[in-house]
Amino acid sequence: MKKNLLGMDFQELGENIGNILTKNYQLKQIYHWIYKKKVLEIDKFTNISKNLREKLSENFSFSPLKIIEEKISREDQSRKYLFELEDGERIEAVFIPQRDRTSICLSSQVGCKFGCKFCLTGLMGFRRNLKYREIVAQLLSVLHINRERLDKRINLVFMGMGEPLDNYENVKRAIKLITDPDGISISPKRITVSTIGITNYLERFLNEMKDVKLAFSMNSPFSGVRKELMPVEKKFPLKKNLELLRKYSKKLKYRITFEYIMLKGVNDSLKDASEFLKITRGIPKKINLIPFNYFEGSELQPTEMEKIEEFAEYFRDHRIVVTIRDSKGKDIKASCGNLFAKTDIKKIKLK
Ligand code: SF4
Secondary structure (H helix, E strand, C coil): CCECCCCCCHHHHHHHHHHCCCCCCHHHHHHHHHHCCCCCCHCCCCCCCHHHHHHHHHEECCCCCCCEEEECCCCCCHHHHEEECCCCEEEEEEECCCCCCCEECCCCEEEEECCCCCCHHHCCCCCEEHHHHHHHHHHHHHHHCCHHHHEEEEEEEEECCCCHHHHHHHHHHHHHHCCCCCCCCCCCHHHHEEEEHHHHHHHHHHHCCCCEEEEEECCCEEEEEEEEHCCHHHHHCHHHHHHHHHHHHHHCCEEEEEEEEEEECCCCCCCHHHHHHHHHHCCCEEEEEEEECCCCCCCEEECHHHHHHHHHHHHCCCEEEEEEECCCHHHHCCCCCCCCCCCCCCCCCCC
């Protein structure tokens, strides 16, 4: 069976094919075909000798991930992909065309261990981390499938399955390859990592990936409510994370986005808004309010749009930039918190 090299960085690629190369520059040529030109068929590597192409093809491939399912939204043309990895595990990624840009939502883990109550991925439990090259292969697969639709600038968001900072080393190595100016070359400024706040890795992220944007998933300013919604609050409390964000925000060239899923009667009162402002004082920020995408079995309910507008208005009155997310791909369950839906969800209770 041929070894699939898609997603390997320059170093690992060299370790795998170095012994069949006859000239030093050939590794760079192959790297360019894959990552700069995004040509994945070895027989199209036209500046490489036929002999070397044959040797490569005998043992290796650069194959996109196997697609199990592609769902296309009738509402907004978002495309959700269910991919199968080499060991049979499955992940999802979403391609979201917008007016002025295209966003691609990537997964960082198979499943997730954190069990946030508003998120279906959390309900499936944790299976394993994605390797860095699986993250890159996931992106290249989405780009390859949509190669006719890549006429707008691309934004990447790590908001798919999994908590990216819980798979820090692989996400970091993947981002290094994705941002390589000599390769895929997506600017770090166009990449957003969304986290629920794994404090020790959050600090490393803020130190080591300064140009990559951070979105912090807040969802309640009150520790007690947050604990119920997001069990991670018990181990990595909001207070500690906010101290860290306050400290590092002065060095960042962008404003941190605070994500806030609007849950009826849980976190959507003006008291919540006021406390939110109070505890994030001193952190340059944008707020992204996310209407909850209800799923069957959940006892959480979405806040009415009128109330979300009121909530947003409170922040605008305090001159804070606030947006209300226009969730994409709702009809194909591609929107936030809806990835890898199971049908047999047990009742989820907010105590
Ligand atoms: S919101 Fe993120 S961290 Fe929470 S369960 Fe879902 S995938 Fe995991």
